[in-house]
């Protein structure tokens with residue numbers, strides 16, 4: 293069951309705070325957040341108005357505000373500088389481990405609609421994915437697996453994976469289910485929003501809504517508190533609201549805070565009224 297958020301979190305709940313994330317996080321109570329789904333500026337690939345941020349401070353504060361069993365989904369990639377990837381993404385994952393979190397899973401977002409770029413001419417294969425590091429404070433307290441329909445190949449009888457230690461095939465077990473749990477490589481198109489949601493197009497790096505929604509649905513339950521400390525256009529906050537979670541957004545650029553407000557204010561066709569929350 294989901295415990296009520298502490299009273300000291302009330303000034304932040306279901307709001308987008310315009311400010312520096314490290315300073316804002318420092319004012320939030322410890323162990324008050326169930327899930328963080330976020331994406332920081334990648335190296336200096338985009339400037340977002342020239343604002344800076346402090347990885348060590350953000351990692352320390354996120355670790356502090358996370359509840360035991362809480363999860364951080366950190367979506368990130370590297371710049372290529374002088375022909376070499378910077379390795380910043382991996383350094384950040386290791387930095388979170390140094391701050392006391394576990395690296396629960398290294399998930400991959402495959403961008404299925406990437407178009408060929410100049411990189412291919414520079415003796416590389418096309419870059420078509422990003423890291424989704426799943427970090428947790430101890431064992432994750434929630435994991436609601438996302439399922440997808442089985443394909444023809446899934447339903448074919450196969451011995452693959454059923455070999456015993458001596459090399460012989462074990463007894464064949466075939467599930468009668470027509471769906472299966474997703475693997476940790478998620479194939480999702482880039483581009484934010486969906487038809488009819490033009491409000492997010494003023495931000496240069498919007499999450500796909502499905503990516504945010506599937507992580508919110510997996511790692512939290514209705515009523516839980518979901519935080520995005522690099523809120524951008526508010527994709528995570530919108531997903532949290534639509535799935536009946538409470539949310540906290542932090543964004544330093546006032547123009548992007550406006551986009552968040554517009555997107556969160558959009559009416560949601562709610563097929564699951566039992567998940568409703570007051571906002």
Ligand SMILES: C[S@@+](CC[C@H](N)C(=O)[O-])C[C@H]1O[C@@H](n2cnc3c(N)ncnc32)[C@H](O)[C@@H]1O
Nearest residue numbers: 312313340344345498499522524525527543544
């Ligand atoms: C990659 S974008 C996030 C996009 C977001 N996931 C979305 O779907 O729209 C990173 C955001 O972090 C914000 N940002 C940069 N430094 C910040 C800081 N110190 N505090 C809060 N936000 C910051 C930028 O303005 C930018 O909007």
